[in-house]
Amino acid sequence: MSAPSHATELPRVQTPLPGPRSQALFDRIDPHLTGSNADHGIYPLAETGKRGYLIVDADGNTFADHMSAWGASPFGPTPPRVKQAMDAAWNQHGMQISGWLPNTAAFALVEKLAGIAPGRLTRVEYSVSGTLAVEGAVKFMREASCRPLIITFGGQYHGESTYMTAGASSDLSNVSSGRTQYVSGMVMVPYPNRFRSAFRRGPGPFDDCEVLDYLDYLLVQQIHPGQVAGVLIEPVLGEGGIHAPSQAFWDRLGALCKRWGWLLCLDEVQTCMGRCGEMFAMQRWQGIDPDLLLLGKAFAAGGQPIAAILGTDAVMAKTELHLGSTYGFVPAACAGALAGIELIEAGGVLENARELERIFLEVLTPLKAEVPQVGDVRAVGAMAAVEFVQDRASSTPAPAFQYAVHHAVLRRGVLGISQRGKWHYRLQPALTMHPSVFRHSCEAIAEAIREVAKSPPVERGSIQEAVADAQR
Numbered sequence: 124m125s126a127p128s129h130a131t132e133l134p135r136v137q138t139p140l141p142g143p144r145s146q147a148l149f150d151r152i153d154p155h156l157t158g159s160n161a162d163h164g165i166y167p168l169a170e171t172g173k174r175g176y177l178i179v180d181a182d183g184n185t186f187a188d189h190m191s192a193w194g195a196s197p198f199g200p201t202p203p204r205v206k207q208a209m210d211a212a213w214n215q216h217g218m219q220i221s222g223w224l225p226n227t228a229a230f231a232l233v234e235k236l237a238g239i240a241p242g243r244l245t246r247v248e249y250s251v252s253g254t255l256a257v258e259g260a261v262k263f264m265r266e267a268s269c270r271p272l273i274i275t276f277g278g279q280y281h282g283e284s285t286y287m288t289a290g291a292s293s294d295l296s297n298v299s300s301g302r303t304q305y306v307s308g309m310v311m312v313p314y315p316n317r318f319r320s321a322f323r324r325g326p327g328p329f330d331d332c333e334v335l336d337y338l339d340y341l342l343v344q345q346i347h348p349g350q351v352a353g354v355l356i357e358p359v360l361g362e363g364g365i366h367a368p369s370q371a372f373w374d375r376l377g378a379l380c381k382r383w384g385w386l387l388c389l390d391e392v393q394t395c396m397g398r399c400g401e402m403f404a405m406q407r408w409q410g411i412d413p414d415l416l417l418l419g420k421a422f423a424a425g426g427q428p429i430a431a432i433l434g435t436d437a438v439m440a441k442t443e444l445h446l447g448s449t450y451g452f453v454p455a456a457c458a459g460a461l462a463g464i465e466l467i468e469a470g471g472v473l474e475n476a477r478e479l480e481r482i483f484l485e486v487l488t489p490l491k492a493e494v495p496q497v498g499d500v501r502a503v504g505a506m507a508a509v510e511f512v513q514d515r516a517s518s519t520p521a522p523a524f525q526y527a528v529h530h531a532v533l534r535r536g537v538l539g540i541s542q543r544g545k546w547h548y549r550l551q552p553a554l555t556m557h558p559s560v561f562r563h564s565c566e567a568i569a570e571a572i573r574e575v576a577k578s579p580p581v582e583r584g585s586i587q588e589a590v591a592d593a594q595r
């Protein structure tokens with residue numbers, strides 16, 4: 124891959140965080156902000172721009188960007204090809220409501236998606252955000268099956284709408300703490316997890332199919348399989364800490380879907396378009412045969428907001444649903460998304476994502492043997508996590524340790540994904556991040572973990588108390 128200028132520049136932090144200029148900006152703007160937007164404890168810096176794969180703050184500090192707009196900026200600096208395609212579409216179409224007015228920009232993207240969509244997926248529904256795509260998929264599943272129930276997995280995240288905060292649980296412990304909406308129609312089983320089991324004590328490795336034993340139990344004790352419309356699952360658990368189910372899990376889940384006529388919906392909002400080292404994360408396994416597949420985040424290629432629901436003829440050809448939104452598939456967003464897919468097809472991007480996975484595991488896995496608080500180290504393409512525990516034997520979560528590591532890492536100029544109350548620390552860099560910058564970051568994380576381990580913070584008795592502590 125040709126490296127753009129600044130691609131190999133390393134980060135440098137030269138002030139305490141927040142620096143004086145960032146703090147002055149916070150002081151001015153905070154009276155006008157709300158909730159988490161006015162909370163600068165997690166990211167104590169005010170971004171003023173980007174340079175290569177670095178975030179620059181108001182004090183001139185630079186940080187290697189391992190958030191990449193939560194995965195929505197998959198190529199780091201906006202690739203000229205994506206920008207040119209978007210500019211051309213703006214000039215040609217301006218704003219257009221694609222769900223009502225047929226237009227060639229949307230058609231070009233639909234044809235490309237139909238060409239690359241795996242398995243039986245042939246149809247494309249326009250959307251604008253991941254949350255709306257999931258909401259729409261739930262409606263499709265219910266309409267196509269005339270059944271009410273959706274099976275979801277604990278720890279998943281599908282967005283902040285009323286319905287989707289009920290269908291997910293990853294943020295019960297922090298962002299949406301105490302404000303989750305409870306609605307009917309969702310049946311939740313634990314996400315397949317080989318390190319931490321909902322049914323057993325201590326650290327794994329566990330057989331992650333045991334969650335399907337539990338589902339079998341629910342099918343006898345609580346729900347009738349004929350009432351289930353479908354299964355909503357992230358192929359790799361993102362917000363819940365980067366878990367990739369086993370092939371055996373997918374085989375058995377697929378068999379259950381076939382047996383009971385359940386639709387399989389893959390929420391690939393976070394995992395699509397190269398994030399996991401394949402165009403779609405499901406391609407890391409054999410034989411997954413979805414009825415619906417959801418795109419968001421990296422699908423936008425760092426351009427305008429866009430999301431999509433891919434589906435089979437059986438689910439989508441004769442639908443009476445109208446899921447339109449004013450901003451779904453606006454022409455410039457379509458042109459950017461199309462250019463992004465073409466960039467991946469041109470080669471180098473998926474290979475780089477797999478190289479980042481290799482580097483992460485190579486640098487951080489040895490810490491499992493060295494630091495008792497490092498419970499597990501996981502990576503699937505360019506999404507990676509370190510899970511922290513209080514002690515190896517019990518594998519009790521260590522959110523205070525995670526939060527301290529995040530700040531020790533930030534001081535070293537590495538900006539990853541951390542949340543209060545979570546005990547895994549994540550990286551989600553641009554798929555194209557230069558391996559030398561990524562390796563430097565992984566080494567900085569290892570150093571920060573060793574530093575925190577010398578004097579570990581006190582862990583509280585509950586996740587809720589850990590969140591409260593971190594907010595002080």
Ligand SMILES: Cc1ncc(COP(=O)(O)O)c(C=O)c1O
Nearest residue numbers: 252253254280281282390392393
């Ligand atoms: C798996 C998954 N689904 C859905 C969403 C919601 O997407 P959005 O924030 O674009 O509404 C997210 C966002 O993080 C996600 O990770």
